[in-house]
Amino acid sequence: MPEPPARRAWTVVVLLFFFMAVNFMDKAVLGLAGQRIRDDLGIGDTAFGTIGSAFFLLFSVAGVAVGFLADRVPARRLLATMVVLWSAAQLVVALPAAGFATLIVTRIVLGAAEGPAFPLANHTAFGWFPDRERTLPGSVLTVGGATGVAVGGPLLAVVIGQWGWRAAFALTGALGLVWLAFWLRLGGEGPYAARRRDAAADGPLPPFRRLLGRGTVLGSLACGFAAFWMMAVAMTWLPQYLQRVHAYSLEAASLMAAGTQVVGIVFILAIGQAAQRMLRAGRSSRVARGLLGGAAVLTSGLAMLLLTRVGGGAALVAVMLVAFTVGNSFFGLMSSALAEIAPAARRAALLGTVTAVASTAGAFGPALSGALVERAGSAAAGFGHAFDLCALLMIAGGLLAAALIRPARDRAALGVAETPERIPA
Template sequence: MTQHTTAWRTTWALLGFMLVNFADKAVMGLAAQPIMDDLGLTREEFGTASAAFFALFSVSALAVSYLTRKVRTTVLLLVLALLWAAAQLPMLWSAAGFGTLVATRVLLGAAEGPATPLATHHLHGWFGQRERTLPTAVLLTGAAAGVAVAAPTLTLVIDRFGWRWAFGVVGLAGLVWAGYWALRGAEGPYAPDSPDSPESKYAGTVLVPYRRILLSGTWLSAAFGAFAAYWMLSAGLTWMPDYLEEVAGLSLHQAGTVVTFAALANGVVLVGHGLLVHRRSRPPLGAGTGALMCLAAGAVALFALTDAVWLKVLLMLGPMALANIVITVAQTACARITPAPQRGVVLGALAFVYALAGVLSPLTVGRVVDAAATVEAGYRAAFLLSAVLLAVTGLLAVWRLRPERDGRRLADGRPDADRPSWALDAAPEATSGPGTAFRP
């Protein structure tokens, strides 16, 4: 089997990894109503259980980013998949209640926090720099595809076997993937060496104080924008099925179908945006991304205010999906302003900020809905809050998201540095001797 074939086999395997990852996330939202009915939970209590998923999410992402210096990513990915299964299968036990639900969501979040960066890191070990765009796009579609596959499948499972078996199915899927990976997973030929090694291509790179990077306009606007988008994403995963049933009047099957197509729309938007950016050498990150966020904010506000179900569905399948673009752009922009050896920590800090939305959003929405005079009024207020967050951070992105400018300033303090920040990355097969300075 050729290296190219093995590389793409690894890509499809990691796509499966991401499918399981996001199916794990979606199960709570899809089973929201039967869980609350069976366990006697209020929406605030259910929101607490959903928010528990993110209790250790960002902390584990940072911790594992340091482990990659000592432990092969093949082993780390296997451990994560096994932990996912361990976190889901206990809910099959008929006596498992609210306490078990919260505990297992904490464990699942700790195991899923590092999933996306670790999978991307491993995938890039199989492709040279110029070949990474397409496989990375395939990997990232796993987020949308995972929800799209999970929604109809788990809805059927819930209908026929009960909500506990929805947890069982995703737990078993994690075990199946882990078994395959134990047999076929391997490190790629472009797996990076340790930047601490004297032989590393990054040896001698001039580092930038983290304080300067994290206080730059680009990092701050990227972090706040990703926070707002993740707020909307987390609220949707947790509460959208319940909203579609309780407010829009859809059946469980209809709600699952809408969630499926909305997830597919998210995937189309992300891939389409990625292909568009790939064709442009210098995309207008600040203005373009900020404008898309403001458009998404308007769509979310209209979604909250309109009574037309067809319009709500149409907004979910298009304009509202634009909010997710900033999560990808934020990572790209922060990578551009950061020296390669420091990139993992900076991106980990970015994940730490936007993952806070995963804690706050489900809990806040649950409290707002429970405190309102009616369920409909509560959800309207919650969605309008999301729209305000997207609009404010979108305007901030227009103003301050300037990776080219900030990359040059961080490099040498001069706005007319010789090389643009997008030229920072060295291809894995390239070499550079000691004394190489950080040139964005």
């Protein structure tokens, strides 16, 4: 007996949840191991920031390329290939001979393999749901990334403390291969995927350049850039900020970072569920996706301004809970808003392109933050400059998202039909 469609759909979402969890563990390991890597390899803040930014060198290029490819090649095959590449990149770093140059090269490869991960995971998940049901699956995938940090952070900290930083890279590479085995057995595309539908159902396809000029896309780019900047800086520098400015141990810093992500999971799911309920109740996607998502990033930006001004202890933890978590809910809302204005045959390309361009923030954020820290009179002052810059970007991005993201208006202007509630058997 074939598996019931709803159960099958959520099986794929769960697999993609773990896909994103491993993805973010791969990202988090560098920041957690940062002090050990700097000491072992004898490099400074600017050099370490360069390693962090190297991850994003091909991140955007790969995101665009795979986005267009995903409208033609089954996602099952593309996701499997990406995981093989990023697992290999992590495992190479575990070799004793791997040094600074190896870290640069493997982070570039890792970025190329992981650049398309979030948009392609969303595209695959959206192939199992109609438009008004997509916000929650998109939020679940965002939670997958937060879970990778929340669970992976303390685990990787223990591994680094007991067996060294190279063992942590080996662990993340092995987890990717475990996921691959499950995906090859259970993964697949749903009935709303472009290749599973009658192309005529979408009507004439608008030129891709017309999609890029819509307010929903521009607002998503601005806000997404700010949110990616925050994410990249947090992954690379937050553990070191806690260690160097507030004198926390690696284990304590990893637990604090993990704690913020646990709370972030609650925020992301709550905001995603709220958006989906608003849509079911007849509220516009501008309100449920644009205003709500922009407000989330704006809130995180305001909290970021307080991060280096509240001292330590409980106040620091409370501000961290908002600054590094609430804004992450934007990614799920952004993906569903973009999917709303794109025909199925353009969906993967649009998701990949917008995510790729927005994620260029990661190529600048860690390196510029490292330079600010190294050139300041003290680590505290340097981190203050870095986090303030991040805050201003997030405040501006949140305001632009709230003003520009209007999916229903843009879909009508493009002549794109709404996604049907059901695909005929």
